Amino acid sequence: MSGSLNRNAYFDNARFILIVLVVFGHLISPFRSDHHLLTTTYNFIYSFHMPAFILIAGYFSKGLFKEGYLTKVVQKVLIPYIIFQFIYSILYSIQDKEVTFTLVDPYWTLWFLLSLLFWNVLTKLFTKMKYPLFFAVLIALLIGYDQDVGGYLSLSRTFVFFPIFLLGHYLNQKHFNYLITAKVRIISAISMLLIFLGYYYFFPEGGRDWLLASSSYIDMGYEGQLHIAMLLRLVMYAVFFIITVCFLALVPKGNYFFTPLGGRTLYVYLLHGLVIKLLQETSLFEFSNTIEAVIVFTSTTLVISFLLASKPIIALTQPIIEFHRYVKRNKRSKQEITS
Numbered sequence: 001m002s003g004s005l006n007r008n009a010y011f012d013n014a015r016f017i018l019i020v021l022v023v024f025g026h027l028i029s030p031f032r033s034d035h036h037l038l039t040t041t042y043n044f045i046y047s048f049h050m051p052a053f054i055l056i057a058g059y060f061s062k063g064l065f066k067e068g069y070l071t072k073v074v075q076k077v078l079i080p081y082i083i084f085q086f087i088y089s090i091l092y093s094i095q096d097k098e099v100t101f102t103l104v105d106p107y108w109t110l111w112f113l114l115s116l117l118f119w120n121v122l123t124k125l126f127t128k129m130k131y132p133l134f135f136a137v138l139i140a141l142l143i144g145y146d147q148d149v150g151g152y153l154s155l156s157r158t159f160v161f162f163p164i165f166l167l168g169h170y171l172n173q174k175h176f177n178y179l180i181t182a183k184v185r186i187i188s189a190i191s192m193l194l195i196f197l198g199y200y201y202f203f204p205e206g207g208r209d210w211l212l213a214s215s216s217y218i219d220m221g222y223e224g225q226l227h228i229a230m231l232l233r234l235v236m237y238a239v240f241f242i243i244t245v246c247f248l249a250l251v252p253k254g255n256y257f258f259t260p261l262g263g264r265t266l267y268v269y270l271l272h273g274l275v276i277k278l279l280q281e282t283s284l285f286e287f288s289n290t291i292e293a294v295i296v297f298t299s300t301t302l303v304i305s306f307l308l309a310s311k312p313i314i315a316l317t318q319p320i321i322e323f324h325r326y327v328k329r330n331k332r333s334k335q336e337i338t339s
Contacts, residue, residue: 012262048243058168111154160213179249188246261309
């Protein structure tokens with residue numbers, strides 16, 4: 001049975017589910033090697049949660065050629081990027097890590113903000129040429145040869161994930177409507193289960209580096225085998241595409257209690273890293289078995305996600321996360337008072 005896509009509810013549901021998976025992935029990251037189930041879950045999540053996020057971001061970039069669009073993107077990402085780079089530098093200093101404040105080497109989760117800005121700029125350039133997706137993939141394959149790119153300005157992830165953003169830009173509502181048919185949902189559910197089992201038993205050692213897309217071919221151990229590395233990156237794209245499509249097919253399209261929170265994922269994304277860093281200093285994550293670990297990680301993830309998307313947290317942190325919107329709202333309030 002098929003149905004029309006409720007654009008806002010569907011994408012808000014997708015965003016919130018994805019941000020929960022982002023939080024869960026970051027939460028279990030330091031402990032994944034202690035439990036094979038967590039390792040498998042981590043690798044599986046990283047195969048689609050950021051690709052799906054990036055695809056959706058690309059889908060909503062269709063206003064790119066409107067006047068003032070890029071200015072809004074700059075305001076939305078650069079101000080919080082600078083602020084949170086500063087906050088992380090302080091946090092790492094407190095934790096006795098030797099770091100200095102920098103704007104060219106994003107700390108932990110902040111790479112996405114810089115890449116989001118670059119993806120919009122690149123899309124504006126690439127859509128003016130013939131075969132933009134082909135050249136986007138070609139550059140992504142070639143960028144792996146450059147050992148100096150890496151995390152600098154998040155350039156490696158920017159170019160490797162850019163084809164996904166660009167693909168999202170070219171998608172329309174009909175493509176997503178096709179995914180919500182009952183037949184596609186059933187196939188997707190079975191496929192994701194089989195892929196998860198495949199990851200559990202056969203996921204290659206070192207495969208995580210391919211999913212993160214932040215290392216050169218040489219850094220991943222493929223010096224002298226660069227042609228093989230390019231082939232593996234193409235395989236990585238195929239994996240990203242298949243699992244991302246399966247995930248998007250399973251996203252519910254109706255309105256649920258968590259649907260409104262899908263519009264607040266930026267807050268969860270920026271704040272959850274700080275919360276996780278603080279929680280890691282406690283004894284909360286000491287487990288005797290895998291089941292206990294899964295229960296604690298899952299419940300902690302849900303608490304963090306719902307808490308950081310709550311209205312009190314939004315009101316408290318809006319001045320630093322959405323400074324431009326906060327300023328506009330204050331100006332509007334003053335105008336209403338004086339008028």
